[in-house]
Amino acid sequence: MLPLIALGQELKSPDGDFTMQFKITDGKPFYELSLAGNPVIKASSLGFELVDMASLLSDFEVKNTTSSTFDETWEPVWGEQAKIRNHYNELLVELEQKATNRLMNIRFRLFDDGLGFRYEFPEQPNLIYFVIKEEKTQFALTGDHTAFWIPGDYDTQEYNYTKSKLSEIAGLMDKAVTPNVSQKPFSKNGVQTSLMLKTDDGTYINIHEAALVEYSCMHLEVNPENFVLESHLTPDAEGRKGYMQAPRTTPWRTVMASKNAGDILLSGLTLNLNEPTKFEDTSWIKPVKYIGVWWEMITGKSTWSYTNFPSVKLGETDFENATPNGTHAANNEKVKRYIDFAAEHGFSQILVEGWNVGWEDWIGKSKDYVFDFLTPYPDFDVVMLRDYAKSKGVQLMMHHETSGSIRNYERFMDKAYQFMVDNNYNSVKSGYVGNIIPRGETHYGQWLVNHYQYAIEKAAEYKIMVNAHEAVRPTGLSRTYPNLIGNESARGTEYEAFGGNTPDHTTILPFTRLIGGPMDYTPGVFETDMTKLNPNNKSRVNTTLARQLALYVTMYSPLQMAADLPEHYEQHLDAFQFIKDVAIDWDTSLVLEAEPGDFITYARKEKGADNWFVGRTNDEEPRTSKISFDFLDKGREYVATIYSDAKDAHFATNPKAYEIKKFRVSSKSKLTQACAPGGGYAISIVPVKDKSETRGLKRL
Numbered sequence: 001m002l003p004l005i006a007l008g009q010e011l012k013s014p015d016g017d018f019t020m021q022f023k024i025t026d027g028k029p030f031y032e033l034s035l036a037g038n039p040v041i042k043a044s045s046l047g048f049e050l051v052d053m054a055s056l057l058s059d060f061e062v063k064n065t066t067s068s069t070f071d072e073t074w075e076p077v078w079g080e081q082a083k084i085r086n087h088y089n090e091l092l093v094e095l096e097q098k099a100t101n102r103l104m105n106i107r108f109r110l111f112d113d114g115l116g117f118r119y120e121f122p123e124q125p126n127l128i129y130f131v132i133k134e135e136k137t138q139f140a141l142t143g144d145h146t147a148f149w150i151p152g153d154y155d156t157q158e159y160n161y162t163k164s165k166l167s168e169i170a171g172l173m174d175k176a177v178t179p180n181v182s183q184k185p186f187s188k189n190g191v192q193t194s195l196m197l198k199t200d201d202g203t204y205i206n207i208h209e210a211a212l213v214e215y216s217c218m219h220l221e222v223n224p225e226n227f228v229l230e231s232h233l234t235p236d237a238e239g240r241k242g243y244m245q246a247p248r249t250t251p252w253r254t255v256m257a258s259k260n261a262g263d264i265l266l267s268g269l270t271l272n273l274n275e276p277t278k279f280e281d282t283s284w285i286k287p288v289k290y291i292g293v294w295w296e297m298i299t300g301k302s303t304w305s306y307t308n309f310p311s312v313k314l315g316e317t318d319f320e321n322a323t324p325n326g327t328h329a330a331n332n333e334k335v336k337r338y339i340d341f342a343a344e345h346g347f348s349q350i351l352v353e354g355w356n357v358g359w360e361d362w363i364g365k366s367k368d369y370v371f372d373f374l375t376p377y378p379d380f381d382v383v384m385l386r387d388y389a390k391s392k393g394v395q396l397m398m399h400h401e402t403s404g405s406i407r408n409y410e411r412f413m414d415k416a417y418q419f420m421v422d423n424n425y426n427s428v429k430s431g432y433v434g435n436i437i438p439r440g441e442t443h444y445g446q447w448l449v450n451h452y453q454y455a456i457e458k459a460a461e462y463k464i465m466v467n468a469h470e471a472v473r474p475t476g477l478s479r480t481y482p483n484l485i486g487n488e489s490a491r492g493t494e495y496e497a498f499g500g501n502t503p504d505h506t507t508i509l510p511f512t513r514l515i516g517g518p519m520d521y522t523p524g525v526f527e528t529d530m531t532k533l534n535p536n537n538k539s540r541v542n543t544t545l546a547r548q549l550a551l552y553v554t555m556y557s558p559l560q561m562a563a564d565l566p567e568h569y570e571q572h573l574d575a576f577q578f579i580k581d582v583a584i585d586w587d588t589s590l591v592l593e594a595e596p597g598d599f600i601t602y603a604r605k606e607k608g609a610d611n612w613f614v615g616r617t618n619d620e621e622p623r624t625s626k627i628s629f630d631f632l633d634k635g636r637e638y639v640a641t642i643y644s645d646a647k648d649a650h651f652a653t654n655p656k657a658y659e660i661k662k663f664r665v666s667s668k669s670k671l672t673q674a675c676a677p678g679g680g681y682a683i684s685i686v687p688v689k690d691k692s693e694t695r696g697l698k699r700l
């Protein structure tokens, strides 16, 4: 059928490589995207189904269009680059639905690395309050691309990735769901974003969202026949997907594409689509390298709780008279030892989990809340530990496990943050384990998205930095709220103690989860055999020790943990040196080698210093990495310390076999380095100040 009206508008990226076309066909809005003349997204429709109201899908006409250009360079408070260029061409299309006179605008921004677009509902008489039944945004792909996906789920992102063709997703869905964890995919063809794709002719495509504010998290429903992906918003307890009041905008929908995988990793598009920070003073926000009383609970060596459940009557906090279980990790003596270790090795903070009462009550839920975030167990002396840490020049990191009880956390939040200020804590790891209370709400619905946002903004009032676990995956909001210094929101290192992560996991995460922001992945596990910590835990860390070092470079975050126990680091102080040296804030980041699912090699220059760090993470295949040091200053000499897999290293059979070698390097140096299955390497590169430093060192 011939289109009744076909009104086309075209938008080009600043470098001219991308073209976005918008058109109305039979009253329906469509967009399409091409890169260097090749389609990336075919004609894809846009709009909404509404609850108890006519849909916003058709009968539209274009009232007005406006094009503009924007180019600025801004400086993030912390980041992978000291400066980020935000350069795009914009097309604003103002639509009116003819029969209802309702207005809906679509704003497109085309960058050199991809497209962002969002819906905007201006203030208007005929559309004020409305409820979204479903957003109907399509991403019509050109073929059966290879996808790196995790199942669509409203409550967890803690999956291993599956690599498959789009048409194979439904057949692999059951296998993709890890047993023993409460994972409930919403459909056979549903996947989460950020979704990483590769076409047969080698184009990398990434689909995600930016600036998820006051809206539900978007998943994608894949049509395995025509490869059209369609938005699937997270519903609330009533099955509704978004409560709106005009004027209002949606989050940005993003499509990045490149022939070079590294461009996806280095793209600033997600951050650029977020608003500049609203904070006038950001001097209190600082990257953090930390250790913690944590891994021993995760592995089951010790406990968060103080008593054996239920030796204290549920709902009571009479722990003074209770019998301790003898396995409570967060005790004064142990925390002091961690404080000493942090001070000795240059870590600024110590996370202590299980410091507060409530862990015994977790399952019983005898009262309407588990935690008050204020009451310590009797063997954790808040004031003494605060002062002891202060005397050593370090700080404790707060832990707020909310048990998913959202209103309870909000009820105590001001008191809990004030308690932190009073006791010299400036960062909190929060967590949302378990089904959300009230029941029926889920981790990624609009109500929870609003809560996470509230927690970040409230924390900022107290100058507190937030690292939220189990919260919705990030969408670049740390540009606006730079006190959001970390999130988990994916399968982290903890799963190495719960059955293991696939050896290629960290070659995929930077292409998926990290597109939206940093991850508190908690690397640095040197003792890979969990039975050494807990004889009943048969899990194994599926990486070599050298690769654990590389993760400090490949898993970008301004918040980095050394997750293992001090006694394990003390057995390998030579390798531990890399974790002590590695920077956590950067002037420049480069991708030297990258293929999702196979390997990634980054080089990064420390912020405000001339040191460089290189990290390489490898999948389950033995591979050879070849890099050039041409990123170094010309004519300058450096000492490179290479921490690599030994010849016979293997993640499964010989993970702790590593080598440390030093070389003289310059911008002309090249390295060919073998990487073990599940392995990798890390390099620190420091400019030579005195000739004596290079004595006896070979040139690379």
Ligand code: NOJ
Pocket (backbone or CB within 6 Å): 294, 353, 401, 431, 433, 469, 470, 488, 494
């Ligand atoms: C899950 C978090 O990811 C983990 O780091 C934390 O220790 C537990 N929840 C307990 O809060």
Ligand code: CA
Pocket (backbone or CB within 6 Å): 158, 469, 470, 488, 494
């Ligand atoms: Ca978790």
